[in-house]
Amino acid sequence: MKITSPFILMVLLAFGMIACQNKNSQKEAPSPTAKVIADVNIIDIRNGHITKGHVVVDSGKIQRILPVSEDEAEVIQEAELINGKGKYLVPGIAEMHAHLPSVIWNDPQMEEVLFLYLSNGITTIRGMLGHHLHLELKEKVANDKILSPRIYTSSPSLNGNTVTSTEQATEMVTSYQKDGFDFLKLHPGLRLHVFDQIVKTANEVNIPFAGHVSTLVGIRHALESGYASIDHVDGFLEGLVPESAGVNPTENGFFGYNFTEKADTTLIPDLVKTTKTHEVWVVPTQSLFSRWFSPTPAKQLANDPEMKYMAPEVIENWINSKNNLTETDAYNAEQWEDFMAIRKMLIRGLQENGHGLLLGSDAPQVFNVPGFSIQHEMQAMVEAGLSPLETLQMGTVNPAKYFGQEGNFGEIATGASADLILLDANPLEDISNMQRPRGVMVRGHWISRDQIDQKLKTIADKYRELNE
Known part of the structure; x- marks a missing residue:
């Protein structure tokens, strides 16, 4: 003993x-x-x-x-x-809009990204831009060969450039299902008839589809087509623009920003009801809009503590990307505030009366460091009007329901996977108490705070040396 x-x-x-x-x-x-x-x-x-x-x-x-x-x-x-x-114990968190590098499972870059997720208590990730290399990674994780969150992975992107005909749609959907991807990832640019063929074939071969809503498809048709999830609340703001406005749907801007002043928020309940009728989950990725698309200066975000875990060239690219998006005549802080107010109304409505919300931050994306960005996302959900408990449910029991794995993970219950986060303070009182966990357990493997700090320091030291 x-x-x-x-x-x-x-x-x-x-x-x-x-x-x-x-x-x-x-x-x-x-x-x-x-x-x-x-x-x-x-x-x-x-x-x-x-x-x-x-x-x-x-x-x-x-x-x-x-x-x-x-x-x-x-x-x-x-x-x-x-x-x-x-201390307080909560289930491990699912990051439902994650990205993984397109490298082999034992590449140091993959190990680093997976640990960044784990360091913040993320024990399940849904990869949203799949690669065939991720299939071997998923198998290794399932067989407990590497320390990692459990992996669900999308197919490679189906978008207006990669699939341009119904024949291609049938071939690619069938192929990705046979390859073993968990679901299809839809990106913008799909023409309506191609989208409909993707949906038809996906239903025939029994593979879900999720992601973006193409402007030529539209949110209502997308919802009625049975997405597994719509991410970024994509298409919803555009769906609030009355037909009488006569807008060109392709001129919507960044997730509908250009249509902000034309949106009729009295249409929100109808859209929310449709998500529930067709059982479509929504992943807000609100941190994408409160960071990348916000008026906050890029240089300020580049000085956030977690940026030391990213390569210098990545940070530089993020600065340029944010400046290119927000330092234009078409962008202003007042319209951004109105835009965000509408998004918060949509999020609250979807929480209260929709099918359900899933927690996802789109990491790594501009100024969204893997693992750390989920902390920004949880804070954004509370700022949108959700309680800390509702926010945590988005990353625990809701993903378990989404994957048909209730009882297997997402809660602290006998027989469930030992995916746990040990905290110094109660996160139900303040969601920021989710930051800096005392330790993380993933499928029974315990990672102490000292181990987390040591590994994070190793990552930070590597990138600091590149800056010198």
């Missing part, structure tokens, strides 16, 4: 692990790799209730959750104990 501190000795005594002569009270001992997060405040992510307990993890799963009471004392031998006293 491993006794490494006075705290652990105290917990062992409380559990009855040392004085265990009463064999009738004993249960089968866990394996030597078992862990116990002891005396921790456990957040029920479905209702926000908090109970104090001991979470027993073995073989990658939550084996038992023990109340803190003498009557429920348990015998657990050869377990590594993690001090949870005074």
Whole structure:
């Protein structure tokens, strides 16, 4: 038995692990790799209730959750104990709009990006620009060969340039389904008849599709076609423009920004209702708009602490991209405020009366560092009017429902995957308490704060040397 501190000795005594002569009270001992997060405040992510307990993890799963009471004392031998006293435990987060580099699974760049996600408690990612190299990565992760969030991956992009005919649509959709991609990624530029063929073939071969809404398709037809998810709230603002306005849909600007003053917000309930009728999830990626598309100066964002984990040339490209987008005559801060107000109304409406929201930040994207950007996204959801609990549900139980994996991950429950985040303070009181987790567990593998800091320092040092 491993006794490494006075705290652990105290917990062992409380559990009855040392004085265990009463064999009738004993249960089968866990394996030597078992862990116990002891005396921790456990957040029920479905209702926000908090109970104090001991979470027993073995073989990658939550084996038992023990109340803190003498009557429920348990015998657990050869377990590594993690001090949870005074801390809070939440399920691991799903980043539902992630991007991975198009490199082989054991490339150092891939390892680095995956760790950045893990460092902020992201234990599931939905890759939104797939590559055939990601199929091997997904397999390696599923077989626990590498330390990584679990992976769901899209196909390569289906857009107006890559698929230009119905014949191509049929061929590509069928091929991607056979290859083993989890879903199709749709990008802008699809013509209506090509889009309809993609949908027809996808339904025939049973592969979901998600992503952007092409302007020639339109939000209503997109919703009625049964997207698995629409990301960025794409097409919704355009859908608020009355037909009487006579706009050219291709002149919508950045996600409808050019139509801001023409949008009729009284049409929001109808669009929201349609998402529910056709069971379409929405991924807001609001941090994309509060950072890349905001009036905040690029140089200011480039000095954010997490930027030290990105290559200098990436930061330079981000500065240029933001300046090219926002330093034009067509852009002004007042219209951006109105634009964001409409997006917040849409997000609140979709939360209250739609099919559901999923947490995603579009990382790495302009000034969205993998892992760290999910913190900005959660803050943006609270600023849009969601509660911290609703925000956390977007990244836990909602993705589990989306993937048909309720009970397997996304909550702290017996039998669920041991994907956990240990926090110093209650995130239901302040969502910023999700920052700097005390430790992260992914499928039973524990990463302590010291290990996180050490690995992050290694990444930062590498890029600092490139700057010197």
